[in-house]
Amino acid sequence: MTRYYWTGGNRSHEQDRFFEESLDPSLWQKAEGPEQWDACWYTGMPDPEYFSEVGPGRTINHIPGNNALTVKSRLYQSLMSLRDRVQRQEKGGHHLSDRLAFVPQVFAMPADYHAFQEAALANPEKRWILKPKNAARGKGIQLVDDPADVPVDSSWMVQEYLENPHTMHGRKYVLRLYVLVSSISPFRVYLYRQGFAKLASMPYDEENANNPYSYLTNPDVNALNLDAEVPVEFVDFERYRAWLREQGHDDDALFARIEDMVALTCLSALEPMRERSRVVGADTRGCYELMGIDCLIDQDLKPWVLECNLSPSLEVCAGPESGGDVEEGIKGSIVADMVEMLGLNRPPAGDTNASGAEQVVRETQDEIANSGGFRNLIPGSDPSSYLPFMALPRLSDWVVAQALCDKPLKQPCLERWCAEETFSEDQVYLYDTRLGHLSSLNETASLIWLMATEGAGPDDIASALVDSAAKSMPTAPDAWAIRNDVWNTLADWVNNRFLVQSDGQPTDQGPSESGQSSLSNAATVMSMVVSCGRFRARFLADSAPLVHRIGKLLEPMTRPDEAPNDSLPRLEVVRDTPGFTLILEGQVIRSRLPLAEVVPAIVRCFATQAATHGDIAMDAGLIGDSGDEAVLVSHSDSSLRDSLTLGLHEQWGVPCGRGALLKATSGGVVEGLGLPLQGSDRTESFRPAHSGITGAAGRTTAVLVPSEAALGDGGIQALTVNESLKHLLPVCCAENGRPLDTDEFARLADWLEERQCFLVDMNHLEAAAATLSGNCFEQTLQKASGGR
Structure with missing residues (x-):
């Protein structure tokens, strides 16, 4: 049966040709337009509607939510969010969080403008690099001469400039890594065995670092250096690693650190990609993502991630004399191996009678067996090493890890983070200690919550639900579906920070982000009668920072609280997302107030009443x-x-x-x-x-x-x-x-x-x-x- 492929987006023949050449012409024909295709190769990010019909047998080379990696400022935020959660899990330890120390500091404008100015003032010796958030190919990148000149426009970000880079033949270089996320459920990540060291076209000189040909390695920038004998030079990894060994360095140790950096970088965007895929209705079995990750090596041979590039350039940039032939061969083999691994040249798999667990394991094993030059990082040779970095593994991740691991795996243990439960008439309610929200759980969710917070693992909880269903149903319950629901429900709670993975040891932190339980928050609830001219009202607030800030300010206006349950008008300040909302008798007066603006808003409200x-x-x-x-x-x-x-x-x-x-x-x-x-x-x-x-x-x-x-x-x-x-x-x-x-x-x-x-x-x-x-x-x- 003939199948159709279509190429679109901000494309060129060079960007498309390796994909077209890798497809079996006896199976594929080029579609006349974007209306009907079985495989889409899109340069850039397509509109959400492209994902509405993807799935097994209909693929696209992008994953919704990939901007958590490919937008420079989002990449930093993703990694910092992952680090914060891991630090909470470790309870003061550093074994896991130390592995995440590979990203330079980033300030996104305009929100981080003042934070950047403070950092620049505190570190006058440090240099910074200014980058457009969504540009590519080195456009707009420049060193910051004076921090005061940094624009506040939202299209810009400032990144810490990494001093003392490792140099090759006296020139700064950046490694271009080719990374494939072939699936997000289960999560599978690969790094291609080959890539390039991209060299600057002039020697690196600290005194001449304002010269873009000295500190930038992007080929589009260096191609403009007419004074260089070889303006664009790529060194493939085979020659690069041989050169490292000649210099007395351990190239295996360096690339082991690079592989860990790549795996953790991709993991930081896993939940944003899953959530965005859910929102746009994408069946992610038809989605994959090939990215180009740029990595700088410092003089201590430590790798630093700089950026992740969407739709990395597949054009040949270097001339034949400076690695162009090798560049073409590597880029062609990357796409060919990817097409083979994804099975695009094989007929779509038919229906199978295998169980859900058997299907995801077999699919993963088949993909790894056909991975060619791609090295599997996740689940990898030791799947247990990356499970703690997931907010919570989904069932497919867990089943694959168990099947591929050479040792039994202990189920994840969970504990409260930013939620407390309360009970009313045999129903469980969850109180969000960050936002002050209260939500009710149905009977099944209540059981899942109570068992999880008492130390039961996800599969133990699922087994209890299966046994209960078997006693009340005329036919055998779908055990896989129940297991999947349990793992997904717990993962949703972890993503909401209601729960967090734990090592099973008691924590010295309370369940809320501030380290306070909901009981301590309840103790700070303010309720007082306030008089202002002809206006008399009951003022209520339940935020400890706000109560601390406003309590003494309202003292001169307070009156004896003779009737706690009186019918006075209610003036309330409630925690909201974001900030605070001021409410008078059920009517919103002001919303989205930061803490600093709450007092002026209250003063204005009193004055007008x-x-x-x-x-x-x-x-x-x-x-x-x-x-x-x-x-x-x-x-x-x-x-x-x-x-x-x-x-x-x-x-x-x-x-x-x-x-x-x-x-x-x-x-x-x-x-x-x-x-x-x-x-x-x-x-x-x-x-x-x-x-x-x-x-x-x-x-x-x-x-x-x-x-x-x-x-x-x-x-x-x-x-x-x-x-x-x-x-x-x-x-x-x-x-x-x-x-x-x-x-x-x-x-x-x-x-x-x-x-x-x-x-x-x-x-x-x-x-x-x-x-x-x-x-x-x-x-x-x-x-x-x-x-x-």
Whole structure:
């Protein structure tokens, strides 16, 4: 039966020809278009719809989710995520995590911009290399001259520049490794026996490292070096390893480290590939991925992974005199061996009566037997060495490992990580200690959870379920399907960090990422009655960091909690993904708040809720003696925040707070709201209002407006009512935060007519404070001074 192949994407004849030449012409014909094919060879990443019909007998040369490896910034994140999980598994040990120390530090813009600047400042001797996140063939790569010049645009990343590279004939080189992921279920990874050392076209010189022909090894870059006798030179691994031995190095030891690096690098993206394949509906039995991994060798012969390239170039870059003939032969054999190993030139396998376990084992054994120049890394000669690096092996991984391992394998042991269970009416609920989410489990999932957390292995759990089903079903249950469901359910929980693989030893860490159990989190739940003007509510929060941050700030506004189950409005701050969400009576006020922005959001919420019908709430500073004279400070200039209020408090020594309420029935008296204050520096922490400010009513003698402009020797300048209104109106609101209506506006203007209004020079605050104290606040200040 004739089968059809199709080539597409950002392709060229050179990129396609080895694939076309490897297919048996008696079995394959080229398709006229992308509508119907049995094998697709696509350069670049195809759209998701290409994966909708893949499966046994219909293949494509990509795996959904491969960008966890092939996007430079994602590669680093994948490896760091793997390292974090492995470190948690080891409980302070280093045997496994030390094997992951082969990736240079990466900062992805813009999220890591400040972290990079801090790292550059702390390490002035270190150099950095700037790379486009999704470019290829060396485009845009450059050394960073000045860290301050690094762009913040999201298309860029900065990578630690690895000093002291190993050199060949005085020139820097990078190894190009050809890696094949032939399956993600079970996971199978291969490294081709041949590859290349790609040499820079000029000698490596620390003093001349800004020369791209000295520090870059990409052939597309070095081909532009017209001064080089051989601008592009490839040395195949056979000659490279012989040269290493001539230099007295152990090439077998180096390549053993390279193989481990490659296997672990691919493992870091296993779960992202599985999850993305599930989302796009791909039958991954029809997916495979050939990648080009670039690896630098340092002067200590330690390998470092630099990047993983999607659809590696199969064009011949070097000339015949510098390894071009060898390059062509190697690239052709890579594709030919891959086609043979994947069985593209063999008829699709027919139905078999073999069990599920027998099928996956036989498939793996047949593939390894036909692997040609590819060396199998996973499952490899010792499958047990990579099982701990999987979040949790799936059943197919476990069955293959058991079949190929020369020793019995102990089932994975699991323990709680970021989840705790609770019980209600014979049902199990899982509480996510990171996000604060509660989810219920059905009867089967409950049994799986309880047995797993008591130390039972996945197959032990499956056996118990099979025995239970056999007693209640008229026919024998499908044991393979039950085993598969158990392994998948546990793997999903591990991926959610509810569970983690364990060595069976007790951990000194609690189940949550912070090391605290849900009980300690429960102990930090805040529930208090808070009053702000006319607004009275029950404030609730269950995040320990937030409670620590906000508790003292709200103390001046708290009221006796006489009725814990009262019907007061509820103002809640709940943990969300990402950040926090502020909710008032079931309505979301703000969401996706980082911790630093929660307090300003709460302050804004209180300020807008303080007024009822006819009142005017002012989000402004208030300075004065409790129940007597006071000074109102507008902070319409958000960059200055409460700096004038705090500055005058320090100069005069009188209490201060934030927020004032001009009640509809109060005449000219203003009541303090007692909101916390913040200085002009955004990093400065909030301060609670002083005792007695909240709820205290007093006569306001003046309104002050901070100014960054110089105002003369006295430091103040009188303002008209209209000028004062321009500054005060933006921080005023009526009921439910709405703008003032006509009557309220007129009342505010009349109120200002009876107050002195001044601009205050923030550059000469001491002089301004002295002028103001002698001008209109003498009685208040004398009273405050006498009380000190």
